[in-house]
Amino acid sequence: xxxxxxxxxxxxxxxxxxxxxxxxxxxIRTPKENLSYINSDEMEEGTFSPDKIHVIIAAYVYxxxxxxKAISKSTYYFINSIIPEFLKQCTDDEKTDKYFEKNSExxxxxxxxxxxxxxxxLINEIRKLSGKLEYENSxxxxxxxxxxxHNLETILHIKYKDNPEITVKLxxxxxxxxNKTSIKYAK
Numbered sequence: 001x002x003x004x005x006x007x008x009x010x011x012x013x014x015x016x017x018x019x020x021x022x023x024x025x026x027x028i029r030t031p032k033e034n035l036s037y038i039n040s041d042e043m044e045e046g047t048f049s050p051d052k053i054h055v056i057i058a059a060y061v062y063x064x065x066x067x068x069k070a071i072s073k074s075t076y077y078f079i080n081s082i083i084p085e086f087l088k089q090c091t092d093d094e095k096t097d098k099y100f101e102k103n104s105e106x107x108x109x110x111x112x113x114x115x116x117x118x119x120x121x122l123i124n125e126i127r128k129l130s131g132k133l134e135y136e137n138s139x140x141x142x143x144x145x146x147x148x149x150h151n152l153e154t155i156l157h158i159k160y161k162d163n164p165e166i167t168v169k170l171x172x173x174x175x176x177x178x179n180k181t182s183i184k185y186a187k
Contacts, residue, residue: 049072050072050156051137053071059152063147063174064152066174070182074181074182075156079135083133086122087126087130090123090127097116107119109179109180109181110181111181112180113184113186122186125168129166133160135160136160137159138156139156141156142154151171152172152174154169168187170183171186
């Protein structure tokens with residue numbers, strides 16, 4: 001009788017674990033799945049835009065293919081997922097090198113960065129942050145807008161609670177890409 005109870009209990013635990021893994025897998029997007037979401041018209045509840053985004057959209061909208069929602073979704077993902085992940089994984093130069101080597105395709109998809117030196121410069125800016133990142137505010141600098149034939153460049157200011165402000169240069173392409181972000185994040 002005891003063996004049957006143990007067997008049934010273990011079976012129930014395995015079923016619960018399997019269901020939990022399926023639910024978690026469905027809620028976690030791969031970088032390519034996230035890129036598809038960013039390029040779509042869909043917008044999840046709770047997604048916010050940096051302040052002064054209207055100035056960026058006004059400067060971009062006439063020549064760019066990218067849906068203005070994509071700018072909000074991309075910056076939201078960068079601020080709330082990419083920066084915390086980079087801060088966690090790239091604590092020193094050696095870990096940064098290994099992370100870049102192992103994840104260069106995902107880094108390209110998420111940030112548009114293909115060169116190790118560019119990635120290191122971005123990581124050095126992110127390393128100014130510490131602790132558990134609690135978002136406070138973000139905004140685009142309207143005075144930093146530079147429009148070229150192929151893209152729009154601007155500076156994104158990001159502030160997390162109890163941390164210094166960091167800045168990231170955004171290059172928003174006039175074209176929408178399927179295999180990498182149309183918004184490059186660099187320092």
